[in-house]
Amino acid sequence: MRKVDVYFLALASPCLVFSVMLGLGMGIARDFSLTHMHSHLNLVGWTSLALFGLTYRAYPVLAENRLAKIHFLISAPSGILFPAGLYFLIAHDQPALAVAAAMVWLTGAALFCATLVRFALAKNPA
């Protein structure tokens, strides 16, 4: 998928902005009830999505594989919906979105892992 690296990074960066806004808001309000949402918006949204993007940048041959598109279509929405689901879990005691998004996110992570292992084991990976 052309530009999948940039798509991942473009999605990761607003996660950083929103999670830092949330972190600042929590600090100012001295209300840390949304800490898990803040931390996972940073870690699943910002750092993981950015790391996916940088990996595709470092190994463009992986980005050309059709699995990269499937990976993006799985991990991009779930990386945002999981932290959103944590909000509904924490604020409204509704775990459904967080659980569903986490399962989808795990699928994307497993696909990413399989892609990298296959690449590592390939006889002619270049």
Ligand code: HEM
């Ligand atoms: C200026 C930016 C940031 C502010 C103002 C901020 C603010 C906060 C606050 C208020 C907490 C809750 C602390 C507590 O419950 O005791 C927190 C927790 C956390 N933040 Fe941030 N944060 C910022 C950036 C980041 C970034 C960039 C990351 C990750 C890439 C991050 C990861 C975490 C994690 C993992 C926790 C949970 C730590 C724990 O459970 O002990 N934060 N942050």
Ligand code: HEM
């Ligand atoms: C969808 C995938 C994920 C699920 C379902 C998940 C679930 C959890 C759970 C249940 C906790 C404990 C919360 C508590 O103590 O009450 C936690 C904490 C934590 N997780 Fe995750 N996690 C996920 C992805 C990640 C990723 C990708 C990272 C790092 C890149 C990460 C880093 C952390 C950290 C640093 C904490 C401690 C800070 C906190 O409590 O918020 N998690 N996670």
